[in-house]
Amino acid sequence: MDVKTVLKQIKQGQIAPIYLCYGTEKYQIQEFVSLLQSQITDPEQRDFSLASYDLADTPIEMIVEEAEMLPFLVERKLILVRDVSLFGTGKDNGKIEHKVEALTSYLSNPAEHSVIVFLVQGDKLDERKKIVKAVKAAGTVLSFMPLGGSELTNWVIREIEKRGSRIGREAAEALVQTVGVQMSPLSTEIDKLCLYAGQGGMIDSAVIEQLVARTTEQNVFVMVEHIANLRLEQALDIFYELLKQREEPIKIASLIARQFRIMLQVKDMARQSYSQQQIASQLGLHPYAVKIAGEQARKFEPSRLKGILSDLAQLDYQMKSGGIDKVLGLELFLLRLGA
Structure with a gap:
């Protein structure tokens, strides 16, 4: 089922007894869990209304018992x-033996007083x-995968507007290019930028350049x-600058x-449709990384890209074998590449 539809249902009080969440975008999964917590649990009574388990050290039948218990x-x-x-494709460490039939039986008649959320790491x-x-047939299965290029940019704009600040599309794209495509670090940087800009303040590329540090x-x-x-x-x-940082x-x-x-x-894959x-x-x-790489690749012929990779392989050998000073070798490569 579509995540947006499920989120809308939860906000309207329509909560399913079982959710199975998987995907690589941990920020979205945490946001989903936080929404469920706000709808189901009272912060003052969270000790009584929230339980956490890991199937690496807890058998599934104990989870079922917890769900059935009033x-x-x-x-x-x-x-x-x-x-x-x-549920995932990860390797079982063999320490816990799960009686899966207990969950299968529970799926046919889930308790009304419990909501189980399975969080699959994969x-x-x-x-x-x-x-x-069985869970797909009886429960709600949700995929949390990275947002596409335009979707991610739109999300950045929306999050900044929620905090009372403003940003243009070009600056939003610059922020994604600077921070990367993972939503959790993006959210942290958005908080910092909005605090700097203030209510109604404009965040432009210059502010991003000034305040946001890039990874290597x-x-x-x-x-x-x-x-x-x-x-x-x-x-x-x-x-x-990277050399100054001792990279x-x-x-x-x-x-x-x-x-x-x-x-x-x-x-190559774009040419194959x-x-x-x-x-x-x-x-x-991430789709956004593919989009940017595609735009960069248009400026090079395939033979040129292959030649650059060959030159880099040769440079790598020379640097590691002591055939050339590492800094000088890389500097000369960049100069030739730019020329």
Whole structure:
């Protein structure tokens, strides 16, 4: 079922007895759990209305017993259950033996006074398992995957407006490029920027540049973007800044190679008529990262990208074997690339 529809139902008081949540976007999952807590539990009585378990050390039959047990001093209780192997594709450590039939039986007649939320740590469920099929038939299964490029930008704009500040689309995209595509660190930076801008204040690219620190990966990403647009001076500025931060040149070269490898893969798969979402799924990347890599790749011929990767492989060998000074070697590579 669609997450937006379920969220709307929960806000209207229509709460299912069982939810199965999975996906890589932990921030969205936590937001979903927080909404359920606000609808089901009273903060002053949370000790009586909220229970947390992990199937790595608790058998599933104990979860069922907890759900069937009448709550104490509250009308309904929320049971959060973390899982890797029962529903997901993770390996079972073998320490706990689960009587899955107990849950199967419970699914046919779930208790009205309990809401069970299974939180699967993984990007997909093991569809071969009978218990997965049973929960899909009886419960509500929700997928929390990363937002696409435009969706993520729109989310940033909405979150900033919720906090009473303003931001343009270009600045919102700059924030995503600076912080990355994970919503949790984005939310943290949004809080900081809104506190700086104040009520009704405008957040522009200059403010983001001033207040938001990039990770090494994001710095390399922006550096490659400058190279793709023939802005060699800005690319070198980032390189020298990374050196000041004592980043290892071999690591920087490796991250540059990774970005150019992604560009080549995206370009190749786009020529085979793969959609942006399909490419993201095949490469294990966020759709927004695929979008940006595709835009960068348009500025290079496939043969040029292959040549750059070959040069980087040769540079990596020389740096590791002592054939060239690491900083000088990478600097010369960037100069040749920009030229």
